[in-house]
Amino acid sequence: MSSSSSRVLVVGAGLTGSLSACLLRRELKDKNVHIVVWDKARGVGGRMSTFRPPDPSCHSADLGAQYISATREYARSHHSFYTELLAEGILRPLDCAVEGLRHKDGSTDYVAPLGMSSVVKHFLRQSGADLFLEHQLEGDLADVLSVQQRELLHGVSYSSRFALALFFPPGTDLGVPWGVRYYNNDGDNSKIICYATVEPRKRCTDGGAGLGPSLVVHTGVPFGLQNLERNAEEVQPIILGELKRLLPALPQPISIKCHKWRYSQVASAVAGCPGHMTLSEHPLLVCAGDAFTHSNFDGCLTSALSALEAFKGVM
Numbered sequence: 001m002s003s004s005s006s007r008v009l010v011v012g013a014g015l016t017g018s019l020s021a022c023l024l025r026r027e028l029k030d031k032n033v034h035i036v037v038w039d040k041a042r043g044v045g046g047r048m049s050t051f052r053p054p055d056p057s058c059h060s061a062d063l064g065a066q067y068i069s070a071t072r073e074y075a076r077s078h079h080s081f082y083t084e085l086l087a088e089g090i091l092r093p094l095d096c097a098v099e100g101l102r103h104k105d106g107s108t109d110y111v112a113p114l115g116m117s118s119v120v121k122h123f124l125r126q127s128g129a130d131l132f133l134e135h136q137l138e139g140d141l142a143d144v145l146s147v148q149q150r151e152l153l154h155g156v157s158y159s160s161r162f163a164l165a166l167f168f169p170p171g172t173d174l175g176v177p178w179g180v181r182y183y184n185n186d187g188d189n190s191k192i193i194c195y196a197t198v199e200p201r202k203r204c205t206d207g208g209a210g211l212g213p214s215l216v217v218h219t220g221v222p223f224g225l226q227n228l229e230r231n232a233e234e235v236q237p238i239i240l241g242e243l244k245r246l247l248p249a250l251p252q253p254i255s256i257k258c259h260k261w262r263y264s265q266v267a268s269a270v271a272g273c274p275g276h277m278t279l280s281e282h283p284l285l286v287c288a289g290d291a292f293t294h295s296n297f298d299g300c301l302t303s304a305l306s307a308l309e310a311f312k313g314v315m
Helices: 013-028 074-076 079-085 117-127 147-154 221-226 230-247 297-312
Strands: 006-013 035-039 068-070 108-111 130-133 157-167 180-182 193-198 214-219 256-269 276-281 284-288
Touching: 006 013, 013 035, 013 297, 068 074, 068 079, 068 117, 074 079, 079 108, 147 221, 147 276, 157 230, 193 221, 193 230, 214 221, 214 230, 221 256, 230 256, 276 297, 284 297
Parallel strands: 006 035, 035 130
Antiparallel strands: 068 108, 157 214, 157 256, 180 193, 193 214, 276 284
16 A cells, blocks of 8 residues: 555445554554445454344344453553453453363453454544445455465364344243353363353343343254254254253243354464455555454454554555
8 A cells, every 4th residue: 555545445344443443543644544434244353253033122242252361461561452352341350250261370350241353443433434244345355365374374273153032021030050152171072062161150240130031052063063064943842852861941032143154263364364454555455354363352353453564554
């Protein structure tokens, strides 16, 4: 991008896209640059999406990312971002009963009281970008990739899983003492359900301002891969059957949402984790995301910062 440029397009309104748009705006605050964000979905968030149930009396549910874990190193290097989100009330420390969690020494966990998509929405607001949903690029980027770049991108692999959210009427007692429960704490990741959470408790908003609770479960990765080519409607009864076995006294929900995450988390990133990949310099075309780092908040932030450096190099 040259100094005379006035328009930047960010494709993807997930975490990396929103961060990239925000960082560009902060870097270019004194320049007349128009930032536009496109996303093919009907809402923002990507894998940090928050699902709003059809019944407004029910609590919303985070179907993707559940909370943010900051290692001691990232808490230090990304201190300004964590301080900003905590000061704005976007994040707060995770403070509920957690069972079966293997915690890394020195890590701190944060939840989003308004749902994980609120993190993405915060950075989009800060960017001042024009947002267009149900928009996507046409054509094929393969023509602008070098042979080496294609090989690097082909080496990226993802885990897959299903997420299931159950919504209950106000006043429902789910009959569990925890806010978050891991079911693979014995090292067996082949189980159908590996994680469950009661949303109001996880977000430290127990009671949800009179809203009925929601319960979210995630399947293990092997189960996700085994059923990857099946649609969510086919898999939903299997997950519900396992949930009934684990929680036999669970009340009847008033609605259910099952979602398939074909691309859940990066299992193998681009070799060397470069942060971004420049496909073209004239015009500048940059790819970024957790595929170039690792799948968490800090990985996306690292990638967005890396992409920013590429833009600064041509300003």
